[in-house]
Amino acid sequence: MKKPRSRLANWLSFNQHRKRFGAAAVARSIDGVDLQQLKQRRVDAGIPVMTHGSKKELQTHLDDLRQEFSGQPEMNYYHAQLIVLIRRGVDVAKHFSDFETLWLQERDFLLQSLSTRWLISAADTFIDHSTDALLKALLMNAVILINTIKLQESERYLHRMEDVPVDPQRQRSLQSERLALFDGVSGFAVGTDDTLRNMRWRLDALCATHPLGAMVLEVFERVQREGNVYARFRAMHTRDKTAWWQD
Template sequence: MKAPRSKLASLFSLNQHRKRLGAADVANRLDQLNWNEMRDQIIDGDKLEYTYGSDKNLQMHLDSLKCEFVGRSELEYYHATLIVLIRRGFRVDEEFKRFEKLWYEQKEFLINKLNTRWLISACDTFIDHSDDDYLRSLLMNAVILVNTIKMQESERYLTATENAKVDASRYSSLQNERLALFDGVAGFAVGTDDTLRNMRWRLDKLAQSHPLGGVVIEIFERVQKLNADTVYSRFRALHIRDKTAWWQD
């Protein structure tokens, strides 16, 4: 399993630098906004459309992302924008403090209004950057729950044939198209997806925060074994991209 990129490596990554271009202007615009007013401002548009992948140009990515929030509040889009800035490594400590403050001041609104896709993105953000180990551990339950459901539903789509074997055309479609599951949640790009690798990185970091954390890692490894016949092991058998592997050899 590939190790996560260090903070130093991210700092000097040309690709990461390109993905942060224009971030200061975006953050400055966010500084001028009023959270309470944004709750009542609805985003106009012709059609709600989910993003698939991520444009390296920050502004282009944010413009595409806004289509996910057509008919929804500006505050929900603001929340998503903060997550994008944090994930692209822009003033992470400062932007995470703003993200954390937003959640504590607007938690009822965010919990009730955000779809499951963005609630899980929020959980991932807290797990990555919060100093509260209890909160991080608590939110990891939601991440594992939804990711396991995503796997099971993606497999059901992949094997919805008479003999319940993997359908080649559906496998290909999962590589190239977004499979809508429920409440904004999309299926796995089976074979290449980095979702489980990222989840494993977070799980490893959490496990290191307690002397008995190894119990969780051992159980997680056991469900990956090819003879275990679980959705995790079956997806492992279909995986072809080494850098997004989520198990230890």
């Protein structure tokens, strides 16, 4: 497996230097911002367009992101700017400190305002740069959860996402027989299984040990709503006492 580039290799890479051209001006533009004002102001950049990948030129990439955040609070765009600067190696210690301060001060606002995509980007940033081992371990739960769903739903896309009706006989068999999957792992008894409820209890207890553990719980709640296997199985669940989501 290929290893991540070392700091020295990144420093010597022309491509990495190219990605930082103009970074000083960007850093100055967001230094000492008023967080309360950023919460009140909205980004005005026309019709929102989701970015796909990133441009090598820093300012071009940030302009694309600004359009993505059009109509959203300026704080969301500021949050993204910090992540971009950190990932491109621009005064990482300072910008990560600003990023950490932002989350500790505005956690509840960010949890409600950011998309799941940017919550996971935030989790990745803490995992890469925080010195808090507990926090890094907690946030890895959110990353693994979303990446697993990305794989599973992408596979469904490859198979044309044909939502054929559930086979009632197979559903009944999951309630009465063990479905062997791999290496001793068995299937999920759709409708009644307590596996996810018990996992949720453990997740709640673990996330309560750190203020930013709330990020993991927010992501877990969001995946119960639509567009993935958690939401589809929630819709088929019939036993209230083994529910794994918050009402």
